Amino acid sequence: MNIKKKYNPIKQLVMNKKLYLPLLLAVLVAFVGCKKMGGLSADYFTVTPSPLEVVGGKVAATITGKFPEKYFKKKVTVTVTPYLVYEGGETAAASYTYQGEKVKGNNQTISYKLGGNITMKASFDYIPQMRKSDLYLAFKVQKGSKSYDLPRVKVAEGVLATAEISNAATVKPALAADKFQRIINESRKADILFLIQQANIRANQLSTDQMKEFHNEVANAASAANKELKGINISSYASPDGGVELNTKLAENREKNTVKYMNEQLKKGNIETDMTAEFTAQDWEGFKELVEKSNIQDKDLILRVLSMYSDPEQREKEIKNMSSTFKVLADEILPQLRYSRITASIDIIGKSDAEISKLAASDPKSLTLDELLYAGTLTDSKDDKIAIYKKAAEIYPNDYRAYNNVGMAYYQKQNVAEAENWFKKAAKIDPKAPEVQMNLGLISLAKNDYNKAAQEFGNAAGIDELKEATGVLYLKKGEYQKAVKAFGDTKSNNAAIAQILTKDYNKAKNTLSSINNGKDATTLYLLAVVGARTNNEKMVKENLQKAISLDNQMKAFAAADIEFAKYDISSLTK
The missing domain is CATH 3.30.1330.60 (OmpA-like domain)
Structure with a gap:
């Protein structure tokens, strides 16, 4: 006898739940587990210093941040790479890797439930394009064999590069003096x-x-x-x-x-x-x-x-x-x-200046070495100096002074390679000559070989030009207090930069105002920087306008300079 069982939908539903619930949960867990981590806000990160700054040819930053609660998946690793992004390119710093709680490894572990704090050190070799740049953090998430990138996060913008205005090429090389007495x-x-x-x-x-x-x-x-x-x-x-x-x-x-x-x-x-x-x-x-x-x-x-x-x-x-x-x-x-x-x-x-200059050009052999060396000081033309000193080296080949002074003139023409060649010739004759040692130090400084430059400057004691040279060396190394001490009472753009970087703005202003023969567009530009740092808008605009009138390239330079970020200088830099 067939007995039909009556269908009970409620009971069937209960039975189906028992059958499918584990499966549904498994599917749900799998779905949640595959969900990608979302992007992070810049609010989670702080950068020091802000803005970034060039020190010793490097742009260095300390980045502190936080992964928020219930964000960092347990089975993933996240690699964070700081990038300095500028027009035409970008430069990466060293990466840092963090791991979830269920990842086996030696990286810092971040709790899913509590989140975690992180600290990263970033350093970039400075190039001029970085003056107008942004610091980004790139995130690469890895789970097993799969990976994906999170959106980059901008954490800082701009690089203060005032230190890079310092210029070893403007340092006066050491002249090997003549002993001419009229x-x-x-x-x-x-x-x-x-x-x-x-x-x-x-x-x-x-x-x-x-x-x-x-x-x-x-x-x-x-x-x-x-x-x-x-x-x-x-x-x-x-x-x-x-x-x-x-x-x-x-x-x-x-x-x-x-x-x-x-x-x-x-x-x-x-x-x-x-x-x-x-x-x-x-x-x-x-x-x-x-x-x-x-x-x-x-x-x-x-x-x-x-x-x-x-x-x-x-x-x-x-x-x-x-x-x-x-x-x-x-x-x-x-x-x-x-x-x-x-x-x-x-x-x-002795002979008059006019007589010496005339003979140096027409009959140099009739002059003594000291008269020829003195003749080189009577002209402002670098090419004429080179011609006179070369002739002196030819006629009197056993004296280092003529060779040194040829190199000096080439250096002032910013022909560093030729200057080095002549300084080395002078060093073969008298390797201990303090003028030669100082000038070789300038060559090493131009090549960013700071240790060698310091050694050569140390061998040049007593040279008047040494204060400026040593001051620039310390500027390039980022040792600003030492630079100020080395410059002493020197009145130059380089000395003023050291004073700006040590925040002695009154002294920097006085130094720049005291420059006479060497006052140029850079002098005026630095006065504008002093104005910006002392909240003197009039000083900023007046000196920028004068600097640009002397050197039109200052327009682009100022437009990209974060020193003037809070001032509207667009009318000057168009």
Whole structure:
């Protein structure tokens, strides 16, 4: 007998749930598990410094952030890469990888339920395009063999690059100086010897070769176009034997007679010049000097007496007590101390600037090395300097100075390769020359070899230009306080940059305002930066306008400079 079971829909539904519920849950879990992680907001991240800044040729940032609660899937890894994005390209920094709770690995684990805090360090080698740039974070999610990218997050914008305005090319290289002197003073001397206790001038003293030569030199100095007789001095002496009163009278009379003689000679030669005269009653200093140079047997004893007694009479008494010794003194030493010395001061006048410049171009071999080196300082043309210094190196190949100065002129023309070539030639001749060492340091600085530059600058102690060079080195290394100290009171754009970067804006303004010969568009631009940092809009716009009028390239530079981000300078940079 067939008994039909009555269909119960409620019971059937219960039975179906028991059958399909696990399956539905499994499908739901699978669906949820496959859902991609969503993008993150910039609010979850902070960047220090903000804005970013170039320090020592690097743009460095510390990025702190947070993965929110119930966000980070348990079976995924997320790789975060900072990118600095700029017109025409982007640069990546080192990546950081984070993992979910069920991933086996050595990366920082992020809790799904609680989320997690992260810290990343990013560093980029600076290039000029980065001045106008944005810092992004890129996220790559990996689960098993599958991966996908989350939308990038912009966390910072702009890079302060004021430090990069510093320029080693503007540092003045060290000149190896000439020793040229247009006027060289020379002395011509002649002595008149007197007999003991006498002041009259003997005829034989006026006919000596020394006296004849003296008068010829005086006459020549009075008449020659390239000489000038500056004056004549007469110093008369008495030997220290005899009393002070007697010696005073003797020395004074010797002076009078010698002055009278010289006046007669000058009048005879129709020579006009100033004359001065003085006398010394007892020439103990001369006595001591002659004894020291002599071979007298008891000279140590005599010198000891001189040191023991300061009173002239006591000295004379003690020396005369040494009877045998005193006889030698009377014969060999004392006669030399009874004299008048006539000294003519003569200026030798060298070639004029015009003469030297003309000869440097037409007949360089007729000039001395120092005259040629001096000729190089008489022109502002770098090409003319190079030609003069090269000729000096050719004519005088064994002196490093000419080679150094050729390199200096090339460096000022911003031809670093040729400058280095000539500095190395100078170093072969004199590797320890401080000018050469400093200039080689500038080459190393231009090549960003800061360690070598520091070593070479250290070998250039005493060079005036070294302060500026060392200051720029510290700027390039990002050591701004050291840069300020190195610059000292230097008035230059580079020195002002160091002061801006250490936030000494008043000093930076004073430095820039004090620049005279070297004031240029960069000087005015830096004054605008000082204005921006001190909230002086008028100072910003006035100096930017002047800078752009001197150098039109400043338009684009200012438009991309985050220093002026809060000012409307569009009318200046169109």
